[in-house]
Amino acid sequence: MEIIKKVYGYLSSMKTGLVLLVLVGVAAALGSAFLPDVFFNSWLFKLLLIILSVNMVFCTANRFILFKSRLIKNRNRWLREIGSLLLHAGIVFILAGLLVHTYYGQNAQIAIRTGDTVDVSRVIKMKEPFSLHLDDFKVEYNEDGSPSQYNSYVIVIENRKVKNDAVISVNHPLNYRGVKFYQQSYGYLVKAKYINDAGNEVEELIKEGNFIRPEGTERTVKVFRYIPNFDPEHGMATKTLRPDNPRIIFSVYEGDQLLGVGAAQFDERVEIDENVYVVFAGVEPYTILKAKSDPGLPLAFLGGGMFVIGVTIALLAAPSQEKKQEGSFNKEMR
Amino acid sequence: MKLLITVIIYALFITYLLGAVLFFIGNKSGKKQALLTAGLMVKIGFVLNIAALIVRAVIAGRLPLANSSEFTLWFTVIIVALYLFYETKAKMREAGGAVMLISALLIGSILVLMKGQLGEAVPLMPALKSPWLTIHVLTAAVAYACFALAAGLAIMQLAKAETKITDGSIHRIVVGGFVMLSLTIVFGAVWAEQAWGNYWSWDPKETWALITWIVYALYLHLRRRLGWKGKTASIMVIVGFVFVLFTFFGVNYLMSGLHSYA
Ligand code: HEM
Numbered sequence: 001m002e003i004i005k006k007v008y009g010y011l012s013s014m015k016t017g018l019v020l021l022v023l024v025g026v027a028a029a030l031g032s033a034f035l036p037d038v039f040f041n042s043w044l045f046k047l048l049l050i051i052l053s054v055n056m057v058f059c060t061a062n063r064f065i066l067f068k069s070r071l072i073k074n075r076n077r078w079l080r081e082i083g084s085l086l087l088h089a090g091i092v093f094i095l096a097g098l099l100v101h102t103y104y105g106q107n108a109q110i111a112i113r114t115g116d117t118v119d120v121s122r123v124i125k126m127k128e129p130f131s132l133h134l135d136d137f138k139v140e141y142n143e144d145g146s147p148s149q150y151n152s153y154v155i156v157i158e159n160r161k162v163k164n165d166a167v168i169s170v171n172h173p174l175n176y177r178g179v180k181f182y183q184q185s186y187g188y189l190v191k192a193k194y195i196n197d198a199g200n201e202v203e204e205l206i207k208e209g210n211f212i213r214p215e216g217t218e219r220t221v222k223v224f225r226y227i228p229n230f231d232p233e234h235g236m237a238t239k240t241l242r243p244d245n246p247r248i249i250f251s252v253y254e255g256d257q258l259l260g261v262g263a264a265q266f267d268e269r270v271e272i273d274e275n276v277y278v279v280f281a282g283v284e285p286y287t288i289l290k291a292k293s294d295p296g297l298p299l300a301f302l303g304g305g306m307f308v309i310g311v312t313i314a315l316l317a318a319p320s321q322e323k324k325q326e327g328s329f330n331k332e333m334r
Numbered sequence: 335m336k337l338l339i340t341v342i343i344y345a346l347f348i349t350y351l352l353g354a355v356l357f358f359i360g361n362k363s364g365k366k367q368a369l370l371t372a373g374l375m376v377k378i379g380f381v382l383n384i385a386a387l388i389v390r391a392v393i394a395g396r397l398p399l400a401n402s403s404e405f406t407l408w409f410t411v412i413i414v415a416l417y418l419f420y421e422t423k424a425k426m427r428e429a430g431g432a433v434m435l436i437s438a439l440l441i442g443s444i445l446v447l448m449k450g451q452l453g454e455a456v457p458l459m460p461a462l463k464s465p466w467l468t469i470h471v472l473t474a475a476v477a478y479a480c481f482a483l484a485a486g487l488a489i490m491q492l493a494k495a496e497t498k499i500t501d502g503s504i505h506r507i508v509v510g511g512f513v514m515l516s517l518t519i520v521f522g523a524v525w526a527e528q529a530w531g532n533y534w535s536w537d538p539k540e541t542w543a544l545i546t547w548i549v550y551a552l553y554l555h556l557r558r559r560l561g562w563k564g565k566t567a568s569i570m571v572i573v574g575f576v577f578v579l580f581t582f583f584g585v586n587y588l589m590s591g592l593h594s595y596a
Contacts (some may be wrong), residue, residue, distance in 0.1 A: 021551065304520045
């Protein structure tokens, strides 16, 4: 019994808490300087956070038990007492939310082409499956050609019924049944056509970096990259993201041998071999969304709110009466 | 416009620096004239600083809240506003030298490290288009400014044998800064959740804001629980400000991350 009491006393003391806080600080500093990608996911760091959480649960519980008697004793400081309790409990909630996130959170990336539908339950486990259909993807631009917003126009489909339509853009995620969708990135597929001797036309949608193999020739065409605003001075980098001067950079091969590189305009007929042509008719954008389900999020949000309110009222609204309390505390807290 | 903002920034730098020098001379020799002129410099600097923000807003065509030089202008204007308030309340000019020197050095950093930023009109990138930008940046600027003022007071308190600067007043300013830093971090997390889909990603800026916050939390607890006051407390306040500066400059220039544009 003695030992348990001692361990509990140690674990729940503020001094231990402060030591742990220093350890977290030092660890975070070293981690951010040397191995940010590895360190913060390591079990060592997680363990430290868990011990800190345990300490704060105990010390907050202690304070909760003492709350009433302290309120009576420090009647003129009741706002500070409430604030202080709120802020410490808030930190505990945030850490708990983080813990739930670590064990039950799910993340996935979803790429959808305009007109396509993706079953979200294939990447995020859920009770009532639904799908996301991309109606359109549009980039808005500033005057100088830099992007001002990326918009995915989506429709939520559940049991084959349209449930919702929404625009997902940066800073405006969609929340549907606890799954949140964020605009994360985008890309383009190139519409390529080849026309051969016999006058046959074949259309294909090609990913950047992939090859077209037209019939009627041994040669192949690599669709290297789509450049929205081509400027020879910028080389392979686009001048701006706005499609002011779109080109497709391609290269022609015979076997392993590179025959040439070119920058084709849309609808330009490029002769690959005798009587074999390739035409790039345009591009089709696809959107990349981040899908996330985090059951710990409400807990963390609640904790954040409690913490903010607690900090504010504990430190600002309450009068600071330093001399009075000095004696009364040293007894309660080790 | 480009020329105007450059002129204002140079004038601002000289004004703050001159103010600092005059404060040091005045406080050392007790010459009233020097102190009065120093006080005038603070006010001129304050007006110039506001002018710089307005001209920058016109050049950028938006509220100047996005890059590090814009942030620095808020940082110093709030330091000076807080200092003016403190000077009137405490009725003394002892800390003026250190506070003005800090402001001058910050403006100097715009001239050295952030050249050309203020003359260019760069539209906001999509991630920055959020009401949280205003709240997050302004609370951060107020937090940093409180810590700067507190450090200025602490430096002068340590440097002088006899001083009217009280431990309690430094503590109160740190408390203000701590609340604002707490708000900055929480609002930043809410925003990150909206923009990036993660409220905490151990990005260097986040991590160092947390470390800074831990340093001041330690100060608050040690001061209250273990009675670390006077000299030890003042040293902690100065160390805390070194962490603030690292979170601002060190992270921007030495580490890369999601926050790297500010
Ligand atoms: C680890 C266990 C912790 C314990 C046992 C603890 C305990 C205490 C106690 C007893 C007080 C005095 C409350 C009052 O004035 O009524 C206090 C104040 C405070 N605590 Fe904690 N605390 C802990 C962790 C933290 C953490 C992680 C933070 C976040 C930074 C924090 C922030 C504060 C603040 C801001 C105050 C008010 C400081 C002041 O009044 O000057 N505490 N804490």
